[in-house]
Amino acid sequence: LPAGLAQWFPALEVLDVSGTGLAELGAELLCLPCLHTLLAKNNRLGGPGSLPKGLGQAPLARSLRVLNLSGNRFADVPAALLLLRGLRSLSLGGNRLHGIPPDIQELRSLEFLYLGGNFITSIPPELAKLPSLKYLVLCDNKIQSIPPQLAQLHSLRSLSLHNNLLTYLPREILNLVHLEELSLRGNPLVVRFVRDLTYNPPSLQELAGRTVKTRNVPYAPSDLPESLVRYLSLASNCPNPKCGGVYFDSCVRQIKFVDFCGKYRLPLMHYLCSPECSSPFSSASQSSTSQSESDSEDEASVAAHRMQKVLLG
Amino acid sequence: MEQPVQTEMWKARSLEELVRILHQIFAEDKVSVEEVQALMESYESNPEEWLQYAKFDQYRYTRNLVDNGNGKFNLMILCWGEGHGSSIHDHTDSHCFMKILQGNLKETLFEWPEKKGNGEMIKKSERVLRENQCAYINDSIGLHRVENISHTETAVSLHLYSPPFDTCNTFDQRTGHKHKVTMTFYSQFGERTVC
Numbered sequence: 001l002p003a004g005l006a007q008w009f010p011a012l013e014v015l016d017v018s019g020t021g022l023a024e025l026g027a028e029l030l031c032l033p034c035l036h037t038l039l040a041k042n043n044r045l046g047g048p049g050s051l052p053k054g055l056g057q058a059p060l061a062r063s064l065r066v067l068n069l070s071g072n073r074f075a076d077v078p079a080a081l082l083l084l085r086g087l088r089s090l091s092l093g094g095n096r097l098h099g100i101p102p103d104i105q106e107l108r109s110l111e112f113l114y115l116g117g118n119f120i121t122s123i124p125p126e127l128a129k130l131p132s133l134k135y136l137v138l139c140d141n142k143i144q145s146i147p148p149q150l151a152q153l154h155s156l157r158s159l160s161l162h163n164n165l166l167t168y169l170p171r172e173i174l175n176l177v178h179l180e181e182l183s184l185r186g187n188p189l190v191v192r193f194v195r196d197l198t199y200n201p202p203s204l205q206e207l208a209g210r211t212v213k214t215r216n217v218p219y220a221p222s223d224l225p226e227s228l229v230r231y232l233s234l235a236s237n238c239p240n241p242k243c244g245g246v247y248f249d250s251c252v253r254q255i256k257f258v259d260f261c262g263k264y265r266l267p268l269m270h271y272l273c274s275p276e277c278s279s280p281f282s283s284a285s286q287s288s289t290s291q292s293e294s295d296s297e298d299e300a301s302v303a304a305h306r307m308q309k310v311l312l313g
Numbered sequence: 314m315e316q317p318v319q320t321e322m323w324k325a326r327s328l329e330e331l332v333r334i335l336h337q338i339f340a341e342d343k344v345s346v347e348e349v350q351a352l353m354e355s356y357e358s359n360p361e362e363w364l365q366y367a368k369f370d371q372y373r374y375t376r377n378l379v380d381n382g383n384g385k386f387n388l389m390i391l392c393w394g395e396g397h398g399s400s401i402h403d404h405t406d407s408h409c410f411m412k413i414l415q416g417n418l419k420e421t422l423f424e425w426p427e428k429k430g431n432g433e434m435i436k437k438s439e440r441v442l443r444e445n446q447c448a449y450i451n452d453s454i455g456l457h458r459v460e461n462i463s464h465t466e467t468a469v470s471l472h473l474y475s476p477p478f479d480t481c482n483t484f485d486q487r488t489g490h491k492h493k494v495t496m497t498f499y500s501q502f503g504e505r506t507v508c
Contacts, residue, residue, distance in 0.1 A: 041465050070395070071465035093395055093464030112371065116396045117464035135371055139396050140464070158372040160396055181372050183398070185486055 006031030018042050018068070024050050030058040037066040046073030046095065056083030070094050070114065082106045093117050093137070102126035116140050116160065125149035139163050139183065148172040162186045171268040206248045209235065210273075213246045238273035247273040323352040328362040332380050332388065339385040339475065346449060349410055353447040353473065358414040365503045366390040367469050373397055374461075375499035379471075386475035389498070393418065393468040398460025400483040401434065403452050403491075408475050412447040416461065416468030420448055423456045426489025434486050456484060 001017070005028040012032050016039040017025075023044040029035070030052055050072075055061060064084050070093035077092065082103045089112035097118035104110075105126040112135045120141040127136075128149040135158045143164040151172035156179055163186035202210070212219065213235045221229050235246040323338075325331035334352060338344055360367075366377045367390055374397040380388040393416070401423055411418075422437040437455055441462075442448055450457055461468040482491040498506050 091395075114395065114464070137396055140462075162398070189487065 001026045001028040003028065005029075010034075013037065015039070023047065025052060027052040027054070029060060030054055033059040034063060035060055036063055038064060039066075039068045040072070041068050041091070042071035044073060045069060046075060050074070051078050051080045053080075055080040060084070062086045065089065067091070077101050077104070079103070085109065088112065088132075090114070100124055100127060105129035108132070111135065111155075113137065123147055123150065128152040131155065134158070136160070146170055146173070151175040154178070157181065159183075169268055173268065202247075203249075205231070209248050210246055214244060243273065245273040322348070323355060325352055325356040327359070328356065328379075331356045335380075335382065335386065335388065335473070339382055344475070346408065349408075349473065350447050350449050353410050353412045353471070354445065356412070356445075358412075358445055358471075360415065363390055363414060363469070363471070366500065367392050368500050368505060369394055369467065370499060374399065376496065377503075378498045378501040380502075381477065382475070384477070386473055387477040389472050389474075390414070391470045391472055392499075393461035393470070395461065395464050395467060398462075399458055401456050401458045401486055402484065402494075403456050403482050404450060404474070405478040405481050406452055407478050408473075409450050410447055410473040411442070411450075411459070412471040413442050413444050414469040414471050415444060416463060416466045417444070418442050418468050418470055419460050419462045421458045421460075422450075422454070423458070423484070423486075425456060426484065426491075432489065434484060434489050458486075 001022075005012075010032070011034050013034050014037040015032070015035060018039050018041040021044055022040065024047075025038075025040060025045065029038075052058075061083050062085060064086055066089040067081075067084065067087060068089075068091045070091045072092075072095050074092060074095040074097060076097060077100065079101075081090075082101065084107065086109055087107050088109050090107065090110060091112075091114035093114045094117040097115065097120055099120060100115065100123060102124040103126070104113075104124070107130065109132060110130050111132045113130075113133060114135075114137040116137045116139040118141050120138065120143055123138070123143060123146060125147040128147070128151070130153065132155055133153050134155050136153070136156060137160040139160045139162045141164050143161070143166060145166065146161070146169055148170035149172075151170070151174075153176065156176050158181035159176070159179060160181075160183045162183040166184070166187040167190050169184075209232055211217065212232060219229075219232070224232075231248065235248060238245040238247060323334050325334055331352065335349070338348065338352070363379075366379050368375055368377055369392045371394065374391055374393045377390045377392065378387065379390055382388060401421075411420075419439060419441050421439040424435040424437055426432075426434055434456075459470075479497075480493055480495050483494050484491050500506055
């Protein structure tokens with residue numbers, strides 16, 4: 001960046017230095033009090049020192065709304081970036097990212113996040129703590145599963161997941177009420193009912209824990225070792241509304257297919273506390289294999305109203 | 314459309330001229346695919362001429378009507394953000410010409426699925442179309458998916474459909490199942506349409 005940039009153009013609001021071969025964005029940025037859009041795509045940014053020191057204290061940290069760093073060489077999201085509290089739109093498409101830092105949740109104002117075309121293998125549940133996120137692009141990565149917490153992104157309107165390594169989705173994805181666009185093509189989504197053969201029977205500790213929880217056996221921290229008190233606090237409720245049970249580490253993973261608008265069948269992962277626990281979505285017992293074909297009538301019609309467009313093809 | 318009736322090829326020197334020549338060509342009873350394709354390709358994209366139609370949407374690609382060809386054809390501009398793509402679709406027995414005005418678009422051709430399609434659809438071929446190139450497809454050639462695979466650049470394309478159509482089928486790549494959809498315009502003649 002040219003020296004004296006802030007002196008010459010103190011009122012600068014939009015700066016586009018894309019395709020200029022820059023290897024670092026210098027301290028000149030820190031003196032621009034009005035900058036709200038910074039476009040620096042297709043450069044050589046990504047090494048240490050790509051962003052100027054003191055970024056968190058600069059006026060930029062509050063004024064910057066749009067940052068485009070796509071087509072650079074970032075192997076991880078620089079910590080300094082997460083100090084840009086006012087950021088609404090961030091693009092790191094086409095870089096070399098292997099993961100997303102949990103501290104991404106610091107970007108409280110983020111509405112648009114583009115991370116397509118990297119090498120990301122998993123999504124931290126903290127990503128779901130972004131209350132204003134409307135558009136999330138994770139296509140062309142190496143993602144194997146979506147954390148169920150992602151369903152907490154209440155503002156999400158568009159989710160791009162195509163060309164990843166997903167075999168199923170969490171059933172919680174049905175809770176994204178405002179979702180209008182969902183792309184899933186190019187994932188090895190399972191198409192047939194898969195019976196989980198690796199169910200491990202619960203341990204004695206788990207069985208005892210389940211009993212304590214479901215029968216509301218009273219206990220105080222003084223009654224039990226701290227490790228067991230902690231263990232008891234990690235109980236998960238069985239999603240089956242007819243079952244008041246809980247589970248700790250041992251659960252049945254079951255893939256159910258849900259029809260969207262009668263055209264696509266999405267494999268959704270359900271967790272149940274035991275094989276004996278009948279699925280929330282079948283009226284018959286769980287042992288029949290045909291349930292995967294005709295199940296989730298109610299769920300499907302509700303989801304069909306909500307999911308306006310699913311780009312699966 | 315039949316074999317070429319005239320031997321000389323058109324050269325459109327502006328978008329306006331392209332539209333004018335298209336009206337002329339389509340006023341005839343016989344129109345040739347080769348003639349239209351060559352005409353479309355002859356126009357050298359000049360953003361100043363089409364910027365007013367190029368309205369982008371954050372979440373998905375947009376269709377912006379430029380000219381309705383006196384009912385004989387629809388000419389429209391499609392705007393693709395980074396990563397935006399279409400579903401696999403057919404063309405309702407119409408001819409479809411697609412010319413790249415800016416950026417690049419990947420076109421993947423698919424075979425029609427079997428009657429009671431229940432398997433993964435078969436990919437025939439794929440290619441990346443560059444600026445000013447013009448592709449052609451119709452239902453007898455097959456189905457296609459068009460996508461902007463760039464994570465850094467947007468893309469703009471010019472499409473001609475004859476006869477015009479507003480519904481088509483989209484196909485699920487995993488199963489071949491089809492679903493009829495109605496297509497809408499994001500803008501018409503440079504004005505944003507509110508649906």
